[in-house]
Amino acid sequence: MTPFLVLQAIVIGAAVIASLVYACRRLMPATSQRWQGxxxxxxxxxxxxxxxRAIGKRLQPAASTGGCGSGCGSCSTGCGPTPAADEQPLQFRERSRE
Structure with missing residues (x-):
């Protein structure tokens, strides 16, 4: 193998791993935080x-806090979850055939 092919394999492998990590964090946030922890x-x-140990401390996931505006509804400030918007039924219309 030439050095170019080795470098190409390393770059492609790094891109695939980065894509996998990104997809896991976006699609499975609770699971990825559990794995990170x-x-x-x-x-x-x-x-x-x-x-x-320093790397481990840096990797600790941030603790979730229920601040105002988070929608938790656990405090007495009245900043609970917002009510759902009024539902509107779907209206199907036939296409005019000309």
């Missing part, structure tokens, strides 16, 4: 070297 916890254990 599991990876971060395994890297943050005391038996790991300092560099890996």
């Amino acid at each position: 599991a990876l971060a916890n395994s890297l943050s254990s005391d038996s790991r070297p300092t560099a890996l």
Whole structure:
């Protein structure tokens, strides 16, 4: 194999892995956060070297907070979920045949 083919395989592999990670984060957000948390916890254990522990702490997913406007409805400020819009029935019309 020539060096160009090796470089090409590495670039294509990196693009495929990046696409897979992006798709998982967009389509399965709870699962990807759970996987990210599991990876971060395994890297943050005391038996790991300092560099890996630092990476593990950096990978920890952000804690979800229910601030005002989040739609959780758990506070007394009245910023609960917005009501659904009025539903309008579909109207089907026949095409005029000329």
